[in-house]
Amino acid sequence: MQITRGKRARAQKVVIYGPEGIGKSTFAAEFPNAVFIDTEGSTDNMDVARLDKPTSWTMLINEIAFIKANPTECGTLVIDTIDWAEALAVNYICSQHGKQGIEDFGWGKGYTYVQEEMGRFLNSLSDLVDMGINVVLTAHAQIKKFEQPDEMGSYDRYELKLGQKTGSKTAPLVKEWADMVLFANYKTLVMTTDNGKKKAQGGERVMYTNHRPAWDAKNRHGLPDEMPFHYAGIAHIFAGQQVQAPAPQPQAVAPEPQQAVQQAPEQVQEELPLDMSQVAEKPQNEASSTPQTLPEQYHASLPKSLTDLMTQGNVTEEELQKVAYIRGHFPLGTPIENFPPDYWDMIVAHWQATMEVIQNQVRADPELPFTV
Numbered sequence: 254m255q256i257t258r259g260k261r262a263r264a265q266k267v268v269i270y271g272p273e274g275i276g277k278s279t280f281a282a283e284f285p286n287a288v289f290i291d292t293e294g295s296t297d298n299m300d301v302a303r304l305d306k307p308t309s310w311t312m313l314i315n316e317i318a319f320i321k322a323n324p325t326e327c328g329t330l331v332i333d334t335i336d337w338a339e340a341l342a343v344n345y346i347c348s349q350h351g352k353q354g355i356e357d358f359g360w361g362k363g364y365t366y367v368q369e370e371m372g373r374f375l376n377s378l379s380d381l382v383d384m385g386i387n388v389v390l391t392a393h394a395q396i397k398k399f400e401q402p403d404e405m406g407s408y409d410r411y412e413l414k415l416g417q418k419t420g421s422k423t424a425p426l427v428k429e430w431a432d433m434v435l436f437a438n439y440k441t442l443v444m445t446t447d448n449g450k451k452k453a454q455g456g457e458r459v460m461y462t463n464h465r466p467a468w469d470a471k472n473r474h475g476l477p478d479e480m481p482f483h484y485a486g487i488a489h490i491f492a493g494q495q496v497q498a499p500a501p502q503p504q505a506v507a508p509e510p511q512q513a514v515q516q517a518p519e520q521v522q523e524e525l526p527l528d529m530s531q532v533a534e535k536p537q538n539e540a541s542s543t544p545q546t547l548p549e550q551y552h553a554s555l556p557k558s559l560t561d562l563m564t565q566g567n568v569t570e571e572e573l574q575k576v577a578y579i580r581g582h583f584p585l586g587t588p589i590e591n592f593p594p595d596y597w598d599m600i601v602a603h604w605q606a607t608m609e610v611i612q613n614q615v616r617a618d619p620e621l622p623f624t625v
Contacts, residue, residue: 262493263382263385264381264382264383264384264385264386264387264388265382265387265388265432265433265490265491266378266379266382266387266388266430266431266432266433267284267387267388267389267390267431267432267433267434267435268335268389268390268391268392268413268427268428268431268433268434268435269281269389269390269391269392269435269437269460270391270392270393270394270411270413270414270434270435270436270437271393271394271436271437271438271460272393272394272437272438272439273393275437275438275439275458275482276437276458276482277333277334277391277392277437278295278296278299278301278331278333278391279299280437280482280483280484281329281331281333281389281391282296282299282301282331283484283488284328284329284331284387284389284484284491285328285329285387285491286327286328286329287301287302287327287328287329287330287331287389288301288302288303288304288320288326288327288329288330288331289301289302289303289304289331289333290303290304290307290313290316290317290330290331290332290333291303291304291306291333292306292307292313292332292333292334292337292338292341293333293334293337294306295333295334296333302327304316304319305561307338307341307561308556308557308558308561309341309344309345309558309559309561309562309601309604310341310342310344310345310370311345311562311601311602311604311605312558312561312562312565313338313341314374314377315562315565317330317377317378317381318377320381320386321377321380321381321384324381324384324385324386327386328385328386328387329386329387329388329389330378330381330386330387330388330389331389331390331391332378332388332389332390332391333391334390334391334392334393335390335391335392335413335415335427336392336393336413336414336415336416338374339367339371339415339416339423340416342367342370342371342374343355343367343416345370345601345602346363346366346367346370347363348598348599348601348602349602349603350366351599355367355416364421364422365422367416367422367423368422368423368426371423371426371427372426375426375427375430378430379430387491390427390431392413392414392415392427393413393414394411394412394413394414394436394438395411395412395413395414396409396410396411396412397409397410397412408466408467409467410466410467410468410469411436411438411467411468411469412424412469413427413428413469415427428469428471431471432472432473433462433471433472433473433474433487434469434470434471434472435460435461435462435470435472435487436460436461436468436469436470437458437459437460437461437482438458438459438460438461438468439456439457439458439459440456440457440458440459441456457481458481458482459479459480459481459482460479460480460481460482460486461478461479462476462477462478462479462480463476463478465478474487474490551563551570552570552589552590554589554590554592554594555570555589555597556594556597556598556601558601559597559600559601562601562604566608566611568608568611570589572611572615572616573589573600573607574586574587574589575615576600576607576610576611576615577592577596579610579614579615580610582596
């Protein structure tokens with residue numbers, strides 16, 4: 254056991270929320286070596302590094318696993334935005350349990366499932382922070398009525414724009430998880446003219462760093478309550494990390510021959526493309542890891558959320574047909590177009606189990622009686 258005192262420099266967990274178009278993505282792009290997971294496709298006109306837009310919750314989790322497996326690829330991971338990511342989580346939970354909507358669970362169980370899934374998601378992001386990678390979550394803002402239990406009446410305040418019903422459970426989780434919650438808004442002044450009419454003036458972009466009745470915000474770095482909405486105002490918090498980032502690399506203080514041996518794999522790692530198939534766990538049989546020849550275009554009846562996962566795992570349509578046969582869902586040779594859309598939603602929701610069947614049965618023993 255050891256007791257330590259004083260401040261410890263580490264990666265930060267940051268939440269930035271505000272109205273649409275105020276510049277949250279542009280602000281997040283200035284963080285050190287930022288890589289975006291763009292859930293809503295808002296960075297297409299920005300010169301930033303990004304992973305493919307996730308079309309399913311499983312794909313989003315795989316992309317986080319990719320960053321975890323390749324920590325040198327980025328210094329900051331930006332989830333843009335967390336409210337769109339939550340929508341993927343809701344679809345995932347509904348598909349897993351065969352429900353059409355989150356209300357179909359009854360007794361509020363669906364909201365609890367989403368809360369638990371978001372908790373696991375935030376834990377996986379905390380793992381990145383422990384590895385020295387900053388995590389930034391952007392979110393939209395919404396105005397909601399708030400009623401204090403110890404006061405009469407209610408008033409409007411800005412909140413994270415998470416799900417209409419799920420937000421009451423997931424929004425507090427996100428705010429508790431973060432080291433900094435920054436609220437960005439347009440500073441507007443209401444002036445009264447000589448004839449008694451009121452006019453709004455101003456419009457400067459500012460960010461608020463501490464809690465007020467009208468919004469939620471917090472920081473642990475002694476920032477001013479109100480600041481211009483520019484990254485320069487918080488850059489000093491991350492300046493020390495940039496110096497510390499390369500520190501783990503020079504681990505070998507060994508003789509020169511050993512350095513020459515170690516440099517070869519480092520170069521190979523740098524040349525690795527941002528291919529999500531590297532995230533998948535290695536098959537138990539190395540012989541079965543031979544790459545599959547993928548069709549240039551999948552069947553039109555397959556949803557994009559599925560084809561994106563198929564591309565990552567080098568999965569063919571024929572392999573999915575064999576999985577359906579092994580599980581007893583459909584006869585062997587059933588045409589792809591005859592599979593109902595709900596079946597593909599179920600496959601996406603249980604993609605990890607599907608990949609285990611493909612790797613351990615379909616690819617491991619291609620001589621199985623896969624004949625009609």
